[in-house]
Amino acid sequence: MASPLRRQVALLRRTGSFRLLFLATLGSGIGTWMATIALTADLTARTGSPWWVSLLFIVTFLPSVVVGLTAGPLVDRLSRKRLIVNADLVRLGVFVVLVFVASPAAIVILAAVAGTANSFFRPAVLAGVPNLVDEEDLAHGTSLLQATDWTAAAVGPVLGGVIVSVSGADLVYWVNAATFLFSALLLLRIPAGLLQSEQAITRGHWRDLADGLVAFRRSAALLTALVAFGFAMIAVGFNNVAEIFLAERALHRGAFGYGLLWTATGIGLVIGSLVSGSLVERRDVRNVYPLVFLPWAAGLLGAAAAPDIWVAAVAMVLAGFGNGLTFPMTVLIVQRGTSDSLRGRAFTVIISVHNEVLGLALVAAGALTESSGPRWVYAWAAALLAFGGAIAFVLFRTGEAPVAVREGT
Template sequence: MFPAWRRSSGDLFALLRRNADFRRLVGACALSLTGDWFAFVALSGFVYLNTGSPGWTALLFAINSLPGVLLFPLIGPLTDRFDRRRLRIACDLGSVVPVGGLLIAFHTGSVAVALGCLAVLSVFAAVAGPIPEAALPNLVTGRDLSLAQTVLGSLYSAGLLVGAGLGGVVTAAWGTSATLLVDGASFIVSALLVARIKRPFSSAVSTRRLRIRADTAELWRFLRTTPMAAALLWLTAGLRLCYGMVGLLPVYALDRFHVGDAGVGALYLAQGLGAVLGPFAGRRLAAGSTRRRLYVAAAALAVFGLGYLALAHVSGLGPGMAAAFAGHLGVGACAILALNGLQLATPDHVRGRVMVLVFSLSAAFQGLSTLAVAPMTAAIGMTDTTRLLGLLAVAYAIIWSARVRAAGRS
């Protein structure tokens, strides 16, 4: 494993050295993601302190994800009809305005203004988030695309680990104003980095009037006639349908392992490390053929389920961390292999809409799964809920693999 990891690290550093545009894109994504978590940590504490309600705090996650789902018919065509680089810069610079609004909300104690600003930030994030994925095949060579996508995929988990952790430290040490200033600065620097990228974000950009119905119909027509893309979307849906059990990690730390807040942090750390390393492990195992990528992605979904099945049966923090780590190795590998497969299967003129659809489906199905976990836990208990969703992940992976194999033979 370590020689393979050293080879991946060497390949990554070589790619970053020789491709300045990709290096700038990675820097921009890392800064904006980390800044997002800085603001979210500060906002979570502010809302809870001013309302005393965990329900209001949980509402933040809904506000953070809903715009991408509700605005999908508009956001998808935007990323294909307009210059993606300029669109990303506009979103980064536009995000500075609601960050300033959060500063005002924090100083006036207005929860309503804070939630409104978060909603605006979420709209900008929903537009900006899929653009790097849609643009990546135009910024790197086909030989480097798999590694480049692996790096971008790992950034999302790394942003959570670094951004949430540092956000808490900065907020505790210097207050929420400092946290929001860092967030605003991250958007400005991200915009400057994207502005310095020389290669085009699209191979055939044509600014024209949006045709939401026609553009959406073209997307569905593409998916109907491209079985590979449809299959990878179904795999992404299966992963997110089972994802709600991740929300039970704090309950395991507190009620099963009895290790308090430090144990909650330890489980989330194990989860995050697995999600960061999973894309690299998946890329290494899937190298060689498209069909192998499909089966490794399905196996990774099964590993996710098996990790949480193991979590349901362990009684100590150490084994629990190992189970969470293994499960999220599977999450990271499955998500990025599916995304990379979609990039390869999708032509540039429709790739923006496909990437937006992936992000929207992930948010919608993950939200549904998270909402379902609470009543399931109340009805059958935490352990059986984890088992049920873990088995669902394994069964989904097996059925999906069988259907892909049958389709390949026909």
């Protein structure tokens, strides 16, 4: 059997449209993460207020919830090609305009517009992938795209920080605008029919929206992805808040330790996402999915008990590896569990619900970290992941064999 990396390289070589999507998401992803650093630094320099920074993150986070709850049918009803190209063009325009604005309010408003475009782009891409690759390549294609996202998340902030330090935020805005132009030009070369085999016939906006919600009740596979990974999102929120306090207060290694834990997690994420496709290539995802929560949980538990930053970093590689396995498989379950005419709505719903859960977890994690300390918060996150894996096991065993859910079925 070919190694996962060889399979993925071969997929890029022989599937031109998927290669275009891969390059587009890699380029725009790096630019987006560069811009995240630039926006934060720019707003902090102009206001000096953590409240403005908090508002910035809220307006980039909130649109995905709103789109999932109100506008998900558009991802299936409209042309996905036009949707993702227009999302790139909107984001291009936002970052060109950002160069010329000075008001903190204007920066936040423009960030909200970009966040709204992001909320349409991501589910449309994930919904379109099964049409770009053969069924036997779907797991590898999905895992490769996720590895691309996490590579961009690792590289982009570093590049953005360096450029902001040397030349200021405006240069990053121009670079990010250029990445969206690059992405749009590549996406224009993908035939629209390869991103969408069938467009949904509307039965009315709210009935279309209800179809997306009902799909999770009718399918044990979709319900498993929604509920089990929901517990994982709580764990993510706990981990994200407690991580800097684990590095600084519990392990006494300051900013260096915090950066080391992030880097270690990123290494694990990329490795896990690259190999996740091979795990389900010849296995039923129902048998594998409950198990991949375990290395994630073990890694967080190891970090909670770590005597020093280096042991914690090794543990976070393991945690990142488990996360890197779990997330692409969650996406794969949704891709295989819905028909093309319903898939966009399924993704907007699950992204919306998971982001709502993450937001609540981030709020709760602050209080828990303050009252109990970061080690206990990490331990609770590990327990939540183990419980998520157990929930996945039970739901898969009690449900019927997965069948792609269609509208009105």
